[in-house]
Structure formats: structure tokens, C-alpha cells
Amino acid sequence: MKVMKIFLQFLMFGIVCSLFGSCASSSWMETFRLTRTEEDAFTITIKDTSFTDAVRNEPGERDNGIIYPSSRTLTNNSLTTQYDSVVERKYPNFVRFAVFESVGLIGTTSSDKGVGSGMFGIMGFFDPDFATITKGQSRSVTFTGGIYRVLTYETRLRWFRDAKDWTFGSGVFEALVPEVANEKTLVSILPMYLRKRYFLREQIPYIAVTPAVGIGLFPSQYINASVSLDVGSLGGLNMRLYGGYATGSNYKGNWMNNTAEAVSSSFPYAGLGISVLDFLNRVPELYREWKDHEHSGWDIGIFQFGLIYSGEVSAISSKNPTSPFRGYFIRITPTSLALPILDNRFYVGTSLFSVMILGQNKFGLGVLPIRIGYWHDLMDDELTLEPFVEYDYYPSSFVNLGARLNLKVSNIINLSANLGYVNGNSISGSLVPPDILGEIGKATSLSGAYFGLGISLDDRIFGSKELRYNR
């Protein structure tokens, strides 16, 4: 499906931008101007004896009395030694910033024409009938459409005499997918949105009702009005219940429309969505320095990667099947949320995508897996040990029991040593495009121990003192 290709390109673009941004600056938050920096300059005078005094009388005779100062200029100068001190303070510069959001929609079209996006809009990506209609076969999908947004940004809109919680926002990419037919899909780069939040809960995790109206201009032209019930953000994770209506058109020959004429597309929708690396700040938090912000997770990042050794034939290079590195693992947007029990060290985590490749014909893929672990500081917050068990239930079904030793290099880069055992079922190879699988091969089962060395980029490990439960 064409829109999914474009969407994946934009998602990769967002991740690459974030990763490159972090190389160029100290944080990807600064790359996107998500940080507002305030500076105050102070001048400290160590030594100052300079003094100038002047009394100047107007010329002419006056009755000045007996005691009257005569005109004079008294100047006493000495060196002044001054130091300056510049204090920087950094604040969040956004109400909301989200790397990725997807929503699984129902009611956009009939169940036989629906795209089959699955729960949250991503839990159907690897189903056989996802975005595919085979002639002669009956088809019925629950989630008929989806909404996908990459790099969404909202800033405070201070209008109507500074009315509360209005925002104006945009994003790099948005797709509203009502059905399989490409020409019905509404896609825009830089869509513009007005939102107003009514907070039902003003503590983390926030709960808000958010009416929104937005327009997309290119390549589709559309209006999208919606109301959502938002829960989050908690470690960058959010869930949203949507209801709305979108109407627009694709002109002849644009990205989505290969037909001979313009195609209009209007559809109501309701849906359930999830977003990752999606951070929400209320107005008072915009005036709280970053260093004082509360954090809910032990670890939040964009990308974790590791090369692993296992007893399998190498999936990395067919020319060297006994290479020390037989496979690799990838986690996209990993998040580990601290649980407020037992010293807050137990956590529950997930990631948008998780890939585990032990070797040729031994691989597993996970979408929003569930990970439970224990966070143990070995050396302050610099060296941490993280035993965990991860259950990947879709599209593969396997359990990953492991331990991870993290070395915090900086706020955005970590190194890790990983040891674990994986057991379960792989997905049918036919559901993954062959050009993605490559030398990995096709597998039905996944089992084996592994040892791996990894690197995490744009991945921040938080210290125990930074957790909001410990403040």
C-alpha cells in the first residue's frame, strides 16, 4: 500500500533526523528547538575605587550665605576589576512533541474495504489481509482505517486574552487512511492544527478532552475535526480515544491519486490510538527548568541496537557463517516505566518495534511487546543492571528472558552487554516483505541463548533521583 510506504519513509526520516540531531547538538530536544534558553548576565565587581564628584555653581553673584560650596571638580580614579557570570536556564519550548502516533480507526468504511490496521493502528501490519483485497475471497476487518502522524509539534497559543490550554501545532507528516484504496487516503506534510485541552486530571499522567481542528494542504487538501480523550504522557507513552470527521480530496495525479480525476474522500471515524516519545507539558511546566522536570521512566529512547553471538548460522553475512556476530536485535522507541512499588525499581516497558534475529532462519518481530524488569544501580546511575523478561505477542510470539548491563556514556548514548535466552514462534516469512528479510531467511520457530554488545542512541537513562517518585 502506497501510503504505508510513504509513512514508513517519513517515520524513518523522523528517526534519522532525531539521531543526526543528537550527533550535532547535545540533545535531540535542542535540535528541534524544543528547548527555550534564558540567560542572565551578572557583573561582579571585585575592586572598584573610582569616584567622581562635581559641584558646579552658576556664574554671577548671589547671596549664598556664609557656607556655600565653591565650584570644583574632584575626580578620584582607580582600576576596576570585574568578572561576568552568565547563567543559562533551559526550559521546554513546547506543549506537545511526539515522534510517532498511530490510531486504529473503525467506521471509516465497510469491513470488506477496510485497511485492517489493527489495534492502535499498528497491530494489523503483519496480518495477511492488511491493506490487501484478494478477488474472490471474503474479507472482514475490524479496524478499517488508521491515522498516522510523525514528528507532531504543538506550541502554546496565547489568544483570547491568554485563554487556557490552546495550542497551535503542526507535524512533518500526517495520513488519514479510511480504506485500502489509495486515492481515498488523505495525506499531508505540515498539517496545521488548533487544539484546546480540557484537563480532567492535572497530575501525571494527565487526562484531557481535546477538541481539535486541522487542515492539510499538500498533497491532499482536507479538514479534519476530532475530539479525543487523552491519557498521558507517562514516559512518552500516550493513549487516545478518538472520534471525528475528515473531508477532503486528492487532486488528479498527486502522490495518492493515480486515477484520471480528482477524488473526494469524506468519512467519520472512531478509534483507539497510541503514541510513543510523545511528551506533554502543561503551561506551568513551560516555566520549570528541564533539570527540575519530573520523569516517570528509568529509560526512554529512540533506538537500541546490538550485535549478538548465538549458536546459529550468521544471518549478517552468508560468506562468513561463523562470524562472531550471528544476528542482531533492534528496539525502536524503547521505554521503561518505573512502577511505584518496592523502591520504584521494578519497571514495565515496551517499544514500538522490537526485532530479535538469532541467526539465519531464527528471527522474531514484536510490535508493542511487554517487558517487565528490575533496575539495579551498580555504580550510581552510570552502570546499571537490568534483568528483564519480554513477551512479544505480535506478530511473532516469543519470550525473551535476559539481563542487560548498561553503561551510561552520556545523556543520549549508552553501551550495553546483553545476555539472554529466547524461546517461541517466529512469524510466517510470507508476511514480511522478502526485501526486508534478505539473508535472514524464513523461520517458524525461535529458540536459543545469546550474548550481545549493544549501543543505544538518543536513549536516556534516568537516575533514581530524577524519578518523580523519588522527589
Next chain:
Amino acid sequence: MKMRTIPLLILAFLFQSCGLLQQVLPKPDEFSLNQSTRQTVVIAAMNMSHIDSVEEKGDNSLLIHGSTTVAMATDFYTNFTGDFTVNIQKGTGVKFSYRTTSNNFKSTTGISFNYTVSGSWIEENGQVIAKFDTVNAVVGETERIQIINLGKQYSVQVGCNVIYRGTTSLPATEYILAGTFPESHVLLTGMDFIPIRRADDRNTPEKRAERVRW
């Protein structure tokens, strides 16, 4: 990916990274004074109270309602002369605070010159250090107030008279904050921050130490 999509991606990236949104959206609590007056430096002013409590009457004029604080600063000029033409239209008067900053501002920090209808006084960190019973504001009448910050020294001039010349160990800052007393309406016009010395972020002890080559 087709070639024609690349410029769009670049455009999207620039849009996200240039902070354009913040530049164009309204900020009702911020003002830039002296923008059209080429002879003087631009003063950045921020209303630290309710947004309706300050009216921008012109490029160089603010009407401040009661119990309101407006922070004014220029970029990095810590030694300067702050020049104000003050007209108390109603109420008690106005307090000028300096050697302090808008961040975590309290009226008891720094040095403040209180100019009221019942006399004037100077406080340092909340302690009264000088009183001037004969320097009174008159409701409806205009008076010029100059506050000079230079090194450890500072002076306050009302009209043509330097009413106080003092020294302090408090560091000099970029700010003068004007805070009105309750129920007062104060019109500030002709505001000017005349630079004497600009702070230099290379002149910090750390940066100076880094430049030393052993």
C-alpha cells in the same frame, strides 16, 4: 523515494527546526521598547503579572496598573543608566528594583528605589538604607528618574538632583524592574537604558581559566 519529495522533506525539517512557530505566535506579556528609536538600545520588557495590568501606550511608553511588576532589560548590558520619565496618575507610587533579575524575583531582593507620594526610600535586600522625606511624587506630575549602575557604585537621580550615591557588593544585572504599589496607575515614558559596559561571556572566571596556557 522520488527526487521531487526531497525538497519537501528538507522544507519540513527546516520548518521543524527553525522555531518559526514561536516567532509568529502572540506573546501578550512581552514588549519591545525603543524598537523604532534608532539612537537607543531596544529594551525587552516582560509583564510578570496579569496580562491586562500593563498597557503598551507606544514604542516607549507603558501604563502600569496596581500591584504589577514589569521587568525590563537589555541584552548583556549590566552597567548602564536607566532613564525613566514617571507620571503617577493615581495611587501611591512605584518601586524600581535593580541588582536583581526577573527569575525568581522577590521584591525584597536587590536594591530598590521606592518613589511615592509620601516620600522616597532605598532598600537593599529589604532593609531600608536611606529615606528622603522631601523627595515626593506628585500625582499627575511628571518627573525624571535616573538609576545609574557602575561597578560597585550606583546612584539615584530624581529630576536634576542626585539624591543618593551608594556602593554595594550585589552583582550588577541587566534588569530594572518597575513594580507599582496597590491601586496605583503609573505611566512610564521615555525609557532608555544607556549602556556603560556590556557583560562578556568570555569574561567569566571559568572561561578566563580555560584561556590560560600553562
